[in-house]
Amino acid sequence: MNRASQRSCDMEVNVKEKAYYENVNKKNELRLRKLLGELPSFCRQYFIAMEATTSSRTRIAYAYDIGCFFDYLHTVNPVCQKMDVTDFPITLLEQITPMDIEEYLSYLKYYEKNGKEHTNDERGLKRKLSSLRSFYHYYYKHELIQNDPSVKVDIPKIHDKTIVRLDVDEVADLLDEVESGESLTAHQQKYHEKTKVRDLAMLTLMLGTGIRVSECVGLDLNDVDFRNNGIKVHRKGGAEVVVYFGDEVRDALTEYMIERQKITAHDGSINALFLSMQNKRISVRSVENIVKKYSSLVTSLKHITPHKLRSTYGTSLYRETGDIYLVASVLGHKDVNTTRKHYAALEDDKRRSAAKYVKLREP
Numbered sequence: 001m002n003r004a005s006q007r008s009c010d011m012e013v014n015v016k017e018k019a020y021y022e023n024v025n026k027k028n029e030l031r032l033r034k035l036l037g038e039l040p041s042f043c044r045q046y047f048i049a050m051e052a053t054t055s056s057r058t059r060i061a062y063a064y065d066i067g068c069f070f071d072y073l074h075t076v077n078p079v080c081q082k083m084d085v086t087d088f089p090i091t092l093l094e095q096i097t098p099m100d101i102e103e104y105l106s107y108l109k110y111y112e113k114n115g116k117e118h119t120n121d122e123r124g125l126k127r128k129l130s131s132l133r134s135f136y137h138y139y140y141k142h143e144l145i146q147n148d149p150s151v152k153v154d155i156p157k158i159h160d161k162t163i164v165r166l167d168v169d170e171v172a173d174l175l176d177e178v179e180s181g182e183s184l185t186a187h188q189q190k191y192h193e194k195t196k197v198r199d200l201a202m203l204t205l206m207l208g209t210g211i212r213v214s215e216c217v218g219l220d221l222n223d224v225d226f227r228n229n230g231i232k233v234h235r236k237g238g239a240e241v242v243v244y245f246g247d248e249v250r251d252a253l254t255e256y257m258i259e260r261q262k263i264t265a266h267d268g269s270i271n272a273l274f275l276s277m278q279n280k281r282i283s284v285r286s287v288e289n290i291v292k293k294y295s296s297l298v299t300s301l302k303h304i305t306p307h308k309l310r311s312t313y314g315t316s317l318y319r320e321t322g323d324i325y326l327v328a329s330v331l332g333h334k335d336v337n338t339t340r341k342h343y344a345a346l347e348d349d350k351r352r353s354a355a356k357y358v359k360l361r362e363p
Contacts, residue, residue: 020218020272020281021234028056035063039070040088046138055236065131071113072104093136094145098152105129105156125156163342164302165312166295171207173298178203183297195277199290201256202274202282205231206306208249210313210331212236213287213306219273221260224253235332243330311342318343 036044043066047059054062070088073080073096080088108120108128120128133150140148166174177183178200181192206216215233223232229250230242245253265272265279272281287306295304302308310331318327328339 020220021238023268024218025056028060032056032060032063035060035067038085039063039067040086040090040092042090043135046135049138055238057236061127062131062134065128066135068108068128069104069132072107076103076107090139090144093139094147096149098149101129101132101150101153105153122156122158126158129153129155163311163315164304164308165315166299166302166304166308168316170298170302171312174294175200175204175207177294177297184293188293191277197256197259198274199294201252202287203291203294203309204249204252205245206309207313208245209243210310210317211243212310212332213284216306217274217282217284217287220271221273222271224257224273226250226254241332314339314343 032047036047043063047063050059050062070085073088073092074083074085075081080092105125105128108118108125110117110119112118129150136145136148136150139145178196181189181196184192202216205211206213209231211231211233215235218234219231225231225242228242228244229246230244232240232242234240260273260275263275263279265275265281269275269279269281274282274287276282276286284306291304291306291309295302298304314327314331317330318324321327324339324343325336327333327343328336331339333339
């Protein structure tokens with residue numbers, strides 16, 4: 001095939017297959033429109049204003065949180081019960097008291113809706129209140145309301161959670177299990193021969209780079225650069241960055257690439273790096289199940305998710321380099337304090353080690 005024909009073929013593929021992230025954003029926008037259609041009409045102004053500085057995924061989270069607030073009012077407030085949520089006037093915001101919001105947060109700890117039970121821990125409550133504060137602040141700032149009761153409600157105290165990670169020997173055991181499949185059930189072993197090269201490449205990549213599971217499933221074939229040992233990933237918010245990998249990741253990806261080139265993917269997944277058993281781009285849920293399957297064979301005491309693989313990588317990188325800014329950069333944290341919060345225990349270990357370096361008197 002000559003170059004002109006190749007370019008023509010590439011153009012046809014591009015027309016047929018939109019970029020993965022374009023499709024994700026399109027689905028998110030449609031979902032957001034549905035959520036906005038269930039909110040009071042005056043809410044649209046707020047979401048239009050935040051569009052330039054937030055991703056569609058973030059706006060969906062805000063729309064869901066604010067929707068919970070209005071659903072609550074519609075459930076418990078006698079005046080609101082007489083109206084549809086979509087007909088709530090903006091003046092309703094000023095009629096809400098700090099006590100109303102505190103009662104709302106208490107309600108969120110456990111409630112039932114459409115036959116389903118819902119719970120919120122302290123982190124869930126904090127997020128709901130933060131969303132409500134942002135919402136109120138917008139209308140107060142633009143003088144559309146004269147009172148903001150949300151600022152008078154204290155943010156729920158968050159208790160630190162133990163950060164779950166894999167130890168060095170657990171990482172080795174995990175990858176050994178992926179390669180051998182010896183501890184899998186007979187049913188699982190039937191599929192293992194077909195998926196082990198892919199699974200080993202995915203888990204090695206996540207453990208060796210710290211990329212998010214959403215970034216992993218979004219990788220295309222041309223995002224892998226073996227010349228420079230790097231992958232191009234799409235960060236939250238839309239930024240594209242190159243993350244570099246070592247020889248172990250390179251070897252696992254190289255072996256998988258040989259297998260991947262033999263697979264004819266479905267339309268819409270032709271460029272996808274990692275494919276499901278149905279030869280479609282693998283989903284986040286599928287990767288979560290794969291990690292759960294193998295990690296349960298290694299440790300029964302730790303609940304390991306793809307995000308825990310990310311924490312494992314961050315821990316290893318920080319222990320080796322002691323550079324919290326490097327860890328923040330590689331993991332894609334916009335604020336180094338986010339990184340420091342997750343690796344505070346390691347900071348303490350590092351400070352403890354200082355004690356052995358200073359001698360006051362010769363022994």
